[in-house]
Amino acid sequence: MREKVLIVLMALASISALYYMGSQTNAVPLENAGKGDLVEFQGLCVYSSGDFSVLYNGSASVAVFGGMEVGKAYRILGKVEDPEKDRLKLLEINETSPEFLPLEAIEGAYWSDCRLLTPERVYMYPCLNVSKGEYLRAMGLFYRGKLYVVNYTVIDFRNTPEDGMPLRIEGSVIYGGNPATIWNGEPVKVYLPYGMKLKPGDYVRVLGIVRLYSTLTVYVEDRRDVEVLGKAVKRPIGEESVGEIAYGECLVSKSNKRYLKLNCTSLPLYGFFAHVGDSIKFQAIRRENSLYCLNCEVSTPRERLNNTICRPVKGPSKIEGNVEWVKVYANGFGLANVTDGSCWVLLKLRKSLGVTLREGEHVVAFGYHTTYRGMGAFEVYSREDVVVK
Missing domain, CATH: 2.40.50 (OB fold (Dihydrolipoamide Acetyltransferase, E2P))
Structure with a gap:
């Protein structure tokens, strides 16, 4: 009896195998199949939720009830269930290589x-x-x-800017705020996320989208795409390059509301005010044609300068003495004889200064020694450079 049962089971298995082999042989391409036909389909899983998945082969997609993993390729055997041929009844599923797909x-x-x-x-x-x-x-x-x-x-990462593409660059901040300008061999304008600013003198790395305007421009979309790596390189004044921090102690040779001129560099210094004759200690970021103060202080006020009436020197100087006489010409230009002991100098008073001196006043002035018609003279640049005591 057992032998008969075994023979029957083997026969059924053989019939099933033959049927399956025949089914594979009878499988037709999806484009030629009709409802009820057997189809073999190879594709990439582009959707899967529970036991429902979608396969795509580059030109056609089919839906099947079977769990698959998105991004993996499968070979399936199934029957067409609807005239649109977009759904198969799954009979067999095997993971395969995606190389056969038109990637x-x-x-x-x-x-x-x-x-x-x-x-x-x-x-x-x-x-x-x-x-x-x-x-x-x-x-x-x-x-x-x-x-x-x-x-x-x-x-x-790429180092060459391309319009509309990302660029990661490092450089020194030479103009702060938003937009900021960093220097990495050329100026790069950086637009930052709302509310974010960069500080001059910082050395930063930024990642953003490039726009090739007259000045290379980078648009940063996320605060996390900006890293402050430290400070720009520091060098003594006169040895610095653009994007580096210059430091030193120098004498103010010219002063106005916008910038200072120093006796140690031809570059104007912005972002700090001092008077002519003051000595200042400073750290300043070098821009293309100027310096911008990062940390500046008056180290020696001009009031501590020596009186140079008797011993004129080049550069910013101080004179102090009594006004012996004053002469004002028709055009408004004036001269005041300032005397200290046996020494004297002619203080030149341009009309634009708005300074009026009287005989007998004690005056302190800050400026430069010069000459007037062969005589020793002293010239000032602003009203604040003449102090009457």
């Missing part, structure tokens, strides 16, 4: 929200383990506007 290759830079910038925005699945801004080459299938990535190769 597309695309190069670009990885960006936020699982995007690839080419510079057009290409959405991808899945999100990749790639640093934002890195360039890569991805292989996959496009389905409903999204690239389903099968494999990819990371290329690296």
